[in-house]
Amino acid sequence: MTETGLPVGRIPVIRLPATPADANKGGSIFGGWIMSQVDIAGSIPAEVVAKGSIVTRAVDSFEFKSPVFAGDLVSCYAEITHIGRTSVKVMVDVYAQRRRGDQIETIMVTEASLVYVAIDQQGRPRAIPKD
Numbered sequence: 001m002t003e004t005g006l007p008v009g010r011i012p013v014i015r016l017p018a019t020p021a022d023a024n025k026g027g028s029i030f031g032g033w034i035m036s037q038v039d040i041a042g043s044i045p046a047e048v049v050a051k052g053s054i055v056t057r058a059v060d061s062f063e064f065k066s067p068v069f070a071g072d073l074v075s076c077y078a079e080i081t082h083i084g085r086t087s088v089k090v091m092v093d094v095y096a097q098r099r100r101g102d103q104i105e106t107i108m109v110t111e112a113s114l115v116y117v118a119i120d121q122q123g124r125p126r127a128i129p130k131d
């Protein structure tokens, strides 16, 4: 961990602020908003590996470990954990950074594992090129 609490040596695929428009009445962010960011984050390395179109096939696991609040800076990290014949499995970790006075608190908020499938122009599974 760095002094900011984000993982060392990893580059987030997405960073964006959570806004009041993404929050429920209690001020915490809708789970669906986070799921959307996670899906987009996971698709980025999956599409690179698949060298073309992909679709989300499955969400193997999804854990909301801590709430996200409006004003938090959200960082999504994505790592490929398995490449199959037509599928790519990606682990996505999400961190929220929250200002507390002159300090920034970093919290690991979500962990998920998703499966993407490479598709051809007809939307059928397509073998992932082996470079």
Ligand SMILES: CC(C)(COP(=O)(O)OP(=O)(O)OC[C@H]1O[C@@H](n2cnc3c(N)ncnc32)[C@H](O)[C@@H]1OP(=O)(O)O)[C@@H](O)C(=O)NCCC(=O)NCCS
Residues within 6 Å of the ligand: 054, 055, 056, 057, 058, 060, 083, 084, 085, 086, 087, 088, 115, 117, 119, 123, 124, 125
């Ligand atoms: C993606 C789609 C084309 C795959 O077709 P399919 O007939 O289910 O294909 P298969 O059963 O052969 O599975 C394809 C791959 O996904 C994997 N897979 C299928 N179901 C899975 C599951 N529940 N969990 C993990 N992996 C799964 C298979 O193991 C296979 O991987 P491999 O080729 O690397 O071994 C089809 O299911 C589809 O169009 N789904 C809708 C996608 C979608 O609209 N997503 C949301 C918006 S992007």
